[in-house]
Amino acid sequence: MSDQLRVNWIRCDAHGLCAELFPERITLDEWGYPIVDPTPIPKELRRHAERAVSQCPVLALSIERIEDPPRPPR
Amino acid sequence: MTPVNSLASPQPTTLPRLLRGLGSGTATLSLDAHIATHGPLHIDIDAGSPNTTLHTTIAKSGIGGRGGANFPVSRKIDAVIAERRAPHVLINATEGEPPSHKDHVLLRSTPHLVLDGALVCAGVVGAREITIAVQAGSTAEHAALTAALTERRSQHMHPGIAITIATVPDGFVIGEERAVISAINGGPAKPTIAPPRPFQKGINGAPTLVQNAETAAHLALIARYGAEWFRSVGTPDEPGSALVTLTGAITKPGVYEVALGTRLNDLVATAGGLTESARAYLIGGYFGTWIDARDAHALTLSDADLRARGGGLGARAIIALPAHACGLHETARVANYLSNESAGQCGPCVHGLRAIADALDDLAKGNARAQADIERWLTLVAGRGACRHPDGAAKLIASALDVFADEIRAHTREKRCTASATKILPLPSPSSPKRKRA
Numbered sequence: 001m002s003d004q005l006r007v008n009w010i011r012c013d014a015h016g017l018c019a020e021l022f023p024e025r026i027t028l029d030e031w032g033y034p035i036v037d038p039t040p041i042p043k044e045l046r047r048h049a050e051r052a053v054s055q056c057p058v059l060a061l062s063i064e065r066i067e068d069p070p071r072p073p074r
Numbered sequence: 075m076t077p078v079n080s081l082a083s084p085q086p087t088t089l090p091r092l093l094r095g096l097g098s099g100t101a102t103l104s105l106d107a108h109i110a111t112h113g114p115l116h117i118d119i120d121a122g123s124p125n126t127t128l129h130t131t132i133a134k135s136g137i138g139g140r141g142g143a144n145f146p147v148s149r150k151i152d153a154v155i156a157e158r159r160a161p162h163v164l165i166n167a168t169e170g171e172p173p174s175h176k177d178h179v180l181l182r183s184t185p186h187l188v189l190d191g192a193l194v195c196a197g198v199v200g201a202r203e204i205t206i207a208v209q210a211g212s213t214a215e216h217a218a219l220t221a222a223l224t225e226r227r228s229q230h231m232h233p234g235i236a237i238t239i240a241t242v243p244d245g246f247v248i249g250e251e252r253a254v255i256s257a258i259n260g261g262p263a264k265p266t267i268a269p270p271r272p273f274q275k276g277i278n279g280a281p282t283l284v285q286n287a288e289t290a291a292h293l294a295l296i297a298r299y300g301a302e303w304f305r306s307v308g309t310p311d312e313p314g315s316a317l318v319t320l321t322g323a324i325t326k327p328g329v330y331e332v333a334l335g336t337r338l339n340d341l342v343a344t345a346g347g348l349t350e351s352a353r354a355y356l357i358g359g360y361f362g363t364w365i366d367a368r369d370a371h372a373l374t375l376s377d378a379d380l381r382a383r384g385g386g387l388g389a390r391a392i393i394a395l396p397a398h399a400c401g402l403h404e405t406a407r408v409a410n411y412l413s414n415e416s417a418g419q420c421g422p423c424v425h426g427l428r429a430i431a432d433a434l435d436d437l438a439k440g441n442a443r444a445q446a447d448i449e450r451w452l453t454l455v456a457g458r459g460a461c462r463h464p465d466g467a468a469k470l471i472a473s474a475l476d477v478f479a480d481e482i483r484a485h486t487r488e489k490r491c492t493a494s495a496t497k498i499l500p501l502p503s504p505s506s507p508k509r510k511r512a
C-alpha cells in the first residue's frame with residue numbers, strides 16, 4: 001500500500017502549475033500535460049503533493065492510496 | 075432398463091457451440107429452433123437475490139470476458155453483488171472494431187442465445203433490469219434482437235425481468251463500457267473517469283454487471299451444460315471456445331468458432347488457407363499486435379501465447395496481411411483512424427495519437443527521423459488517458475515498428491515501397507462515417 005498522485009485526464013487542462021509545485025514527482029510533456037513519477041510519495045514530500053493537489057485550477061489531481069494488486073478491467 | 079439421459083440432452087460434444095444449428099445462410103434461429111438446438115434454459119431467476127448455484131458454476135467454468143480484456147467473469151459478479159444494491163445488467167454488443175464481426179453475427183443469427191446469457195447474468199447477480207447496447211448503425215442486429223424479444227413476450231417468458239435495447243452512437247471508443255453507460259444515462263458517449271467503475275455506479279447509478287455479447291452467449295451454455303462441459307475444450311488457463319473474425323488474405327474470410335489454444339495455422343487451414351503468402355498477421359484487432367508470418371507457424375490462439383510475444387488476443391479479430399501489402403502504410407492508416415476516434419477529452423491521447431499518426435505518415439514517406447519521435451511518443455500515451463484507447467493504439471503501432479523494420483528501412487533508405495495492394499485493413503467507409511463492414 002502506498003500513496004500516489006493520480007491525474008484525472010478528462011479534467012486536466014495542461015495548466016502546468018502542478019509541475020512547479022511538485023517538481024520532485026511531476027514533469028510536463030511537450031503538450032504541457034503532467035508526467036507523474038509513480039514512485040511512492042514519502043512523508044517529507046507529502047506537503048508538496050498536497051499543495052499541487054489543492055492548487056490545480058481544475059482539481060484534476062488527487063492522492064490515491066494504491067492497494068496492490070491494482071484493479072483491472074479496461 | 076431406463077436409458078441414461080432419456081431426455082436426449084442436446085449437449086454438444088464438438089464445436090461449434092455458439093454457432094451450432096446455424097446454416098450457411100443468414101437466417102435467424104427462431105425461439106423454437108433455438109430451444110431445439112440448445113435445449114431450454116432452466117435457471118432460477120429469482121430477481122432480487124443472486125443465484126448462488128449459478129455463481130458457483132460460472133466460477134468453476136473459469137470463463138474470461140470475450141470483449142477483449144479476458145477478465146474473469148466471476149470476479150465481476152462478486153464485485154457487483156458486494157455492492158448490495160439492486161443491480162443492472164449491461165450486455166455490450168456495440169462491437170465498434172472495424173475488423174470484428176463476431177458480436178454482430180451472434181445478434182443476427184442467434185439472438186436468443188445472447189438473450190439467454192443476459193438472463194443468466196441477471197439471475198447470478200439478482201437483477202431485474204437488462205440493457206443490451208448496440209450501435210446506431212447496427213440496424214440488422216437491432217431488428218433481430220427486437221424480433222427475438224417479441225417472440226419471447228408472446229410466450230410470456232421471464233415476466234419479472236425488463237429487457238431494453240439501447241441504441242448508442244456509432245464509433246470505436248463508444249464500446250468502452252463507461253462510454254456505453256454514459257451514453258445510456260443520457261450523458262456524452264465518451265468514457266468517464268474511473269473510479270467509479272460500472273460495478274459501483276453504472277446504469278442509472280446501479281451496480282452494473284457489464285459483459286460482452288459473446289461472453290453472454292457462452293454463459294447461456296454454461297448455465298445449461300455446466301462448468302466441466304465448458305472446460306472440456308480450450309486450455310486449462312483459458313477454457314472454452316471463442317469466436318474469431320478472420321479476414322485479409324484468406325480464402326473463406328468470416329467468423330469462426332475455435333477452441334482457445336487452437337493453432338493459428340489450423341484456423342487458417344479451416345478457412346480454406348491463404349489466398350497468397352502472408353507477410354504478417356494482425357492479431358487482436360486494432361488494439362492488437364503484428365506477428366511476422368515467419369514467426370506465426372507455432373502461434374496458438376491464447377492470451378498466454380500472445381502475451382509472451384508482447385500482445386494479447388483482444389476480441390480476436392485476425393487479419394492476414396498479404397505479402398503485396400505494406401504493413402507500414404496499413405498501420406499508418408489505422409493510426410490515423412484511431413487518432414480520429416479519440417474521444418477528444420484527454421490531452422496525451424488527443425495530442426499524442428495525432429502526433430504519432432502524422433509521424434507514421436512521415437515515416438512512410440521516407441523521413442527516417444520520424445521513427446525516434448514515434449518511439450518517444452508511444453511511451454507518453456500509454457497509461458495516460460481515462461480509458462485504454464491510447465494504450466491499445468500504442469501497442470499496435472509499437473509492434474508495427476518492430477515487425478516491419480525491413481519495410482521501414484526500404485522506405486527511409488531506398489525511398490521505395492513495394493506494395494501493390496492497399497487498404498487491406500478495414501476502416502469505416504467515408505460515405506457512412508462510422509459504418510464499417512462489407
Ligand SMILES: Cc1cc2nc3c(=O)[nH]c(=O)nc-3n(C[C@H](O)[C@H](O)[C@H](O)COP(=O)(O)O)c2cc1C
Nearest residue numbers: 139140141166169170247249250251285286289462
Ligand atoms: C476503446 C475501447 C473500446 C472497447 N470496445 C468494446 C466493444 O466494442 N465491445 C465490447 O464488448 N467491449 C469493448 N471494450 C471493453 C469494454 O470496456 C468491457 O471491458 C467489456 O465490454 C466487458 O465485457 P467482457 O468482460 O465480457 O469482455 C472496449 C474497451 C476500450 C478501452
Ligand code: SF4
Nearest residue numbers: 012013015016018056
Ligand atoms: S495543474 Fe492541474 S490542470 Fe494543470 S497540468 Fe497539473 S493537473 Fe493538469
Ligand code: SF4
Nearest residue numbers: 417419420423459461
Ligand atoms: S483516453 Fe482518449 S479515447 Fe479514452 S477517454 Fe481519454 S480522450 Fe477519450
